[in-house]
């Protein structure tokens with residue numbers, strides 16, 4: 001039992017670490033090593049991504065941003081950004097779930113998540129990939145503009 005517990009903790013750590021590594025390799029350059037963003041250019045993810053999952057469409061939005069990218073004006077924590085977020089279809093379903101779980105829990109974001117939040121799974125990513133509902137980055141931006149994010 002103790003060994004099993006140890007193993008669970010270890011697997012948890014490896015998964016968390018891979019999310020962190022994926023973030024630093026693919027995202028940190030723009031969104032900042034600590035998710036702080038860059039004023040006027042790249043929106044912050046710290047203290048922001050939990051606000052997205054609180055909206056009904058927020059979960060779908062995060063998956064779309066990863067698979068299709070995003071373009072068009074977006075207001076984040078009172079600032080407007082109008083840049084281009086590249087898509088990451090080359091990452092595996094597991095990697096996408098892992099990096100999304102990282103940006104939702106890192107930098108104190110875990111404390112801001114709604115109580116009923118469930119981590120992203122590879123199956124959810126696979127389902128969107130298989131859906132054939134491909135959106136352009138502009139369409140992802142337009143759908144984002146309709147989300148009621150504070």
Ligand code: HEC
Pocket residue numbers: 022023026027028029030031041042043045049052062065070071072073074075076081082083084085086088099100103141144
């Ligand atoms: C080349 C710079 C760049 C990289 C690399 C990048 N992003 Fe972005 N990201 C942006 C920009 C710019 C936006 C805002 C797009 C817009 O204005 O429509 C954005 C938007 C987002 C959003 C949506 C925020 C919202 O409020 O809708 C999320 C989530 C996000 N990025 C996560 C990530 C993750 C995770 C990675 C790495 C896998 C990543 N980004 C890599 C530039 C980048």
